[in-house]
Amino acid sequence: ELKVEQNPLFLSMQEGKNYTIYCNYSTTSDRLYWYRQDPGKSLESLFVLLSNGAVKQEGRLMASLDTKARLSTLHITAAVHDLSATYFCAVAKSGGSNYKLTFGKGTLLTVNP
């Protein structure tokens, strides 16, 4: 059974600081996703990582994937208050044509002024 572990689960940061969220998964996978969720809203897709060594950046967020270590990271650079949200990683493993997602528990990020 595929397991996805995300840490930390809670992260309180000051504006301007850097931090990293980690996502470990237990078996080989086909795709890794990062999502952001604001309270009461849908999950917003941030990144899709497909291959070993993949790195993607959008604004202050950068995601990377190491398939050998079964590890993805989401790095936050110079945090701002607007980044406060819950961040999820999710791993997709194919079963025929079904790419269902297995999620981590999420990281609740609070960026303080």
Added chain:
Amino acid sequence: EAGVTQFPSHSVIEKGQTVTLRCDPISGHDNLYWYRRVMGKEIKFLLHFVKESKQDESGMPNNRFLAERTGGTYSTLKVQPAELEDSGVYFCASSQGLGYTFGSGTRLTVV
């Protein structure tokens, strides 16, 4: 492009009652998924439709849950009879290709 729409956004029902959740996927998306997040736990897969066919329903908790997708468009998820442990947020997602688009979810509270 309209997103994935879920209705209702909130539902409070008594134990033993029936509730039906609805999901309207993005037009043209063949794949439709239901997920659930119970308080404090991970978002978990419930089932997957390809058009009107159930591709994988391995995540459905028990036979009190019934999902349908008539005509391959919108989908409904019925819980009958609801139990306290069914409380949580039910998400729908649709996809065509790599990306998944999620709805805002239905928060179900069973009292």
